[in-house]
Structure formats: C-alpha cells, structure tokens
Amino acid sequence: MAKQYWLMKSEPDTFSIDSLQKMKRVPWDGIRNYRARNILRDEMKRGDEAFFYHSSCPEPGIVGIMEIVKEASPDPLQFDSKSPYFDPKASPSKAPWVCVEVAFKRKAKSILPLSFIKADSLLKKMALIRWNRLSVTPVSAEEWKYILAMKGLW
DNA sequence: GCCAACGTTGGC
DNA sequence: GCCAACGTTGGC
Numbered sequence: 001m002a003k004q005y006w007l008m009k010s011e012p013d014t015f016s017i018d019s020l021q022k023m024k025r026v027p028w029d030g031i032r033n034y035r036a037r038n039i040l041r042d043e044m045k046r047g048d049e050a051f052f053y054h055s056s057c058p059e060p061g062i063v064g065i066m067e068i069v070k071e072a073s074p075d076p077l078q079f080d081s082k083s084p085y086f087d088p089k090a091s092p093s094k095a096p097w098v099c100v101e102v103a104f105k106r107k108a109k110s111i112l113p114l115s116f117i118k119a120d121s122l123l124k125k126m127a128l129i130r131w132n133r134l135s136v137t138p139v140s141a142e143e144w145k146y147i148l149a150m151k152g153l154w
Numbered sequence: 155g156c157c158a159a160c161g162t163t164g165g166c
Numbered sequence: 167g168c169c170a171a172c173g174t175t176g177g178c
Contacts, residue, residue, distance in 0.1 A: 009164090033163095033173075056164050114165080133163050133172060 004043070005139040006050035007062070007128050008102075017052050017064040020104045029075045029099040030085045036136040041072045041098045043138075050102065051139060051147070053128070054111070061113040062147065070101035108153055122146055 008028060010016070020026060031037055045068065052064040074095040077085035090096060117123040123146070127137035148154065 060165070
C-alpha cells in the first residue's frame with residue numbers, strides 16, 4: 001500500500017517535539033477517543049509519516065515530522081490504575097485502547113501556525129480543520145507535499 | 155433509542 | 167478563563 005500521512009496532536013506542556021527529539025522513539029499512548037483509536041488500530045501502517053502538531057498552547061501549529069515505526073498494540077496505560085488513562089473496564093483479553101510507536105524524523109525550522117493553515121486556500125481544507133477536536137487526522141499526499149515544499153520551513 | 159446533563163478538547 | 171463543538175453517560 002502507498003505510504004499514508006497523518007497529523008497527530010500533543011500538548012507541548014505534556015509532550016513536545018523537543019521531548020520526542022530527545023527520546024527518539026516513544027509509544028503514542030493515551031488516545032481515548034473511538035474515532036482516533038480506529039485510525040490508530042485499523043489504518044496506520046509502519047512506514048507512514050505524520051506531522052507533529054502542538055495544541056492548546058500560545059501558538060498552535062505543525063512543528064515536526066515523525067514516522068510510524070510500530071503498528072497498533074494494546075495501550076499499557078489502560079491497565080495502570082495510577083494513570084489518568086486507566087480504564088477499569090479494560091482487561092488483557094478485552095483491551096479497547098491501542099497505541100502505535102513513533103520515531104522522530106525532523107523538527108521544522110519554525111512552526112507552521114494554525115492561523116496560516118486556516119488562511120491558506122489549500123490547507124484550510126485539511127481534516128485538521130474539518131474535524132477540529134480530533135487528535136489524529138489524515139493528511140492527503142497533496143497537502144503533505146505542499147507543506148514539505150514550503151520555503152524556509154524545513 | 156432519545157435526550158439532558160455533564161465532561162473534554164482546544165482555539166482565542 | 168471563556169466558550170463552542172463535540173463526545174459520553176445514564177435515566178427514562
């Protein structure tokens with residue numbers, strides 16, 4: 001299958017592009033929305049690439065690129081009673097929540113702000129805008145190429 | 155199955 | 167901190 005592209009949100013206070021750069025490879029855990037879960041579980045493939053997006057911060061926007069290095073497996077946090085992502089209904093035989101593993105690829109030279117995305121005639125059609133509260137959204141090959149070709153961004 | 159109440163996300 | 171847009175929960 002052709003490589004697919006995604007956009008994944010994280011609050012930089014919790015986990016930022018700099019944290020990913022240092023850690024190199026992490027589980028993308030704590031997804032507790034069914035629509036986002038279905039994307040992780042059913043659609044994300046090893047080798048796919050994703051934009052790292054900073055949300056709920058002074059300047060939200062795209063800040064880097066990562067690669068999906070491991071496909072979905074049960075999210076361990078759902079079994080951890082001390083985690084905010086604990087799910088009392090989850091059991092090893094019936095684990096509703098999954099995570100993928102991502103690896104750092106590159107950090108943008110500067111942020112590509114949401115305000116720019118919303119003002120751009122091509123980018124304002126991104127699923128990021130249409131499904132504005134979903135933390136994992138698809139990015140079309142056209143949108144991906146367009147952003148990668150932006151002057152001075154990378 | 156409907157819907158009101160409540161909780162969360164995330165931009166501003 | 168506010169609030170719009172959803173998503174979830176639970177009574178009926």
